[in-house]
Amino acid sequence: MFCYQCEQTAKGEGCTKIGVCGKQPEVAALQDLVVYAMRGLSQVAVEGRKAGISDPEVNAFTSEAMFSTLTNVDFDPERFPPLLEKIVALREKLKAKVKAAGGKVDFPDGPADLALADSLEGLTAQGEKVGIQADTTTDRDIHALVWTVTFGIKGIAAYADHARILGKEDEAVYAFMHEGLAAALNKDLTLNDWIGLTMKAGEINLKTMEILDAANTETYGHPVPTKVPLGHKKGKAILVSGHDLKDMELILQQTEGKGITIYTHGEMLPLHSYPELKKYGHFYGHYGTAWQNQGKEFAEFPGAIIMTTNCIQKPKESYQANIFTTGLVGWPGVSHMADKNFTPAIERALALPGFAEDTNGKTVTVGFGRNTVMGVAGTVIEAVKSKAIRHFFLVAGCDGAKPGRNYYTEFVEKAPNDTVILTLACGKFRFFDKELGDIGGIPRLLDVGQCNDAYSAVQIAVALAKAFNIEVNELPLSMILSWYEQKAVAILLTLLYLGIKNIRLGPSLPAFVTPNVLDFLVKNFNIMPITTPEEDLKAILG
Ligand code: SF4
Ligand code: SF4
Numbered sequence: 001m002f003c004y005q006c007e008q009t010a011k012g013e014g015c016t017k018i019g020v021c022g023k024q025p026e027v028a029a030l031q032d033l034v035v036y037a038m039r040g041l042s043q044v045a046v047e048g049r050k051a052g053i054s055d056p057e058v059n060a061f062t063s064e065a066m067f068s069t070l071t072n073v074d075f076d077p078e079r080f081p082p083l084l085e086k087i088v089a090l091r092e093k094l095k096a097k098v099k100a101a102g103g104k105v106d107f108p109d110g111p112a113d114l115a116l117a118d119s120l121e122g123l124t125a126q127g128e129k130v131g132i133q134a135d136t137t138t139d140r141d142i143h144a145l146v147w148t149v150t151f152g153i154k155g156i157a158a159y160a161d162h163a164r165i166l167g168k169e170d171e172a173v174y175a176f177m178h179e180g181l182a183a184a185l186n187k188d189l190t191l192n193d194w195i196g197l198t199m200k201a202g203e204i205n206l207k208t209m210e211i212l213d214a215a216n217t218e219t220y221g222h223p224v225p226t227k228v229p230l231g232h233k234k235g236k237a238i239l240v241s242g243h244d245l246k247d248m249e250l251i252l253q254q255t256e257g258k259g260i261t262i263y264t265h266g267e268m269l270p271l272h273s274y275p276e277l278k279k280y281g282h283f284y285g286h287y288g289t290a291w292q293n294q295g296k297e298f299a300e301f302p303g304a305i306i307m308t309t310n311c312i313q314k315p316k317e318s319y320q321a322n323i324f325t326t327g328l329v330g331w332p333g334v335s336h337m338a339d340k341n342f343t344p345a346i347e348r349a350l351a352l353p354g355f356a357e358d359t360n361g362k363t364v365t366v367g368f369g370r371n372t373v374m375g376v377a378g379t380v381i382e383a384v385k386s387k388a389i390r391h392f393f394l395v396a397g398c399d400g401a402k403p404g405r406n407y408y409t410e411f412v413e414k415a416p417n418d419t420v421i422l423t424l425a426c427g428k429f430r431f432f433d434k435e436l437g438d439i440g441g442i443p444r445l446l447d448v449g450q451c452n453d454a455y456s457a458v459q460i461a462v463a464l465a466k467a468f469n470i471e472v473n474e475l476p477l478s479m480i481l482s483w484y485e486q487k488a489v490a491i492l493l494t495l496l497y498l499g500i501k502n503i504r505l506g507p508s509l510p511a512f513v514t515p516n517v518l519d520f521l522v523k524n525f526n527i528m529p530i531t532t533p534e535e536d537l538k539a540i541l542g
Pocket of ligand 1: 006007009010014018
């Protein structure tokens with residue numbers, strides 16, 4: 001196997017024997033085969049569009065298939081053969097339609113012609129031949145961009161899938177996913193072509209996050225500032241992790257009146273701020289922190305646990321019977337609730353002891369999405385003009401297990417009192433419960449939401465720049481980002497597409513970026529690695 005799609009890749013180079021995330025070589029090969037087969041389906045889809053055909057089933061499935069290969073989503077080898085069979089079946093069905101419309105369907109000797117082996121072993125062997133390192137002839141910088149775009153598409157697929165589940169889709173998003181995946185098969189494309197596709201991935205991700213933002217806020221209302229208890233209530237409990245809002249709604253509906261209290265974990269925390277979710281009386285508090293702490297936190301949770309998407313970790317034996325998956329997430333041996341009937345998890349929660357008593361803990365405030373922040377834009381602008389607010393920091397992105405990620409905790413702790421911290425995604429769990437006070441009533445720590453809400457942060461920056469009649473890069477705003485998986489790659493590409501400069505990125509730079517590509521990023525965007533909180537604060541604030 002060879003995988004270098006995430007930040008924790010082995011030795012900062014690539015996982016070769018087993019994934020640091022727990023991905024086994026068999027699953028790595030099956031996921032490689034999914035990506036390869038999707039390139040073939042994408043070739044046909046690209047030709048289909050030229051002939052006036054865009055197939056809704058193919059489009060929706062593209063998001064699901066690519067999302068399934070994102071870090072920490074699906075570790076279950078048994079889930080991949082049906083997925084692969086569906087890719088080929090949809091491809092052949094689409095070929096027939098495209099052919100009938102006079103389009104090209106002849107792509108010999110490539111993934112559009114791929115015939116699948118009829119066993120798991122056979123599919124694994126096929127996957128081993130088509131992974132990241134299979135292509136040795138392409139220029140290394142182009143190869144790096146092929147995979148940068150591929151990983152960006154995985155992130156886009158995740159956002160597109162969340163939006164589709166809530167009824168929002170965009171043809172341009174699907175068209176680009178197919179264009180970008182098929183492009184890897186076109187050996188005539190130059191480095192400049194690939195730079196263009198990389199920027200386009202950023203542009204399309206912005207559009208995808210925009211439709212997801214619309215899907216979330218039109219379905220569940222705009223987030224409002226909401227205090228979330230970190231303690232718990234006596235009684236039966238279900239902990240919901242992952243990212244999916246619809247799953248949370250269904251879980252809340254199906255548990256209503258059953259005497260079960262619902263808690264969020266990880267990236268589900270911001271869901272407490274959505275009016276149409278917070279209205280449920282048994283939706284109570286937040287338990288635990290970021291994904292990498294699941295082993296300890298899930299083992300101590302006295303109820304059932306539902307993973308709705310990433311980032312699942314290898315369940316410990318002590319809670320294997322308590323954890324359930326739904327949607328695209330999977331772990332071998334963990335009960336999967338494919339039909340959105342959450343009865344197995346509910347029954348498990350009722351059988352488990354639950355919390356023995358009420359425990360009062362701290363509270364955290366969530367719900368500072370674009371609507372809330374723009375609602376107090378006048379106060380914010382005045383505070384900047386009067387110099388009560390000297391600087392904004394967007395300290396955002398993923399968490400992870402590396403000790404170097406303490407940088408983000410220290411950065412927030414050491415940021416001066418006249419600065420405001422905007423945050424989103426699971427990296428915030430390093431500092432989410434810190435009491436940083438306020439500046440003239442504006443909290444110094446503003447939780448914008450999930451990684452999926454990066455669009456909200458972009459809109460806040462754009463609106464502030466507009467209010468001051470300056471460019472975003474001229475704002476007293478610095479981006480201190482942490483990345484881990486491919487949604488973060490997609491967001492980073494969006495920021496580059498928007499021309500955002502001086503991003504500080506950590507805890508390490510992507511392994512899939514070659515020195516020349518990095519040089520391009522530094523020269524054009526002045527992107528830089530984090531150093532120490534003291535040095536970076538000094539460099540930014542002077
Ligand atoms: S997803 Fe990350 S940790 Fe897992 S195999 Fe790939 S590079 Fe390694
Ligand atoms: S922000 Fe990224 S790393 Fe964190 S839980 Fe979400 S998908 Fe996983």
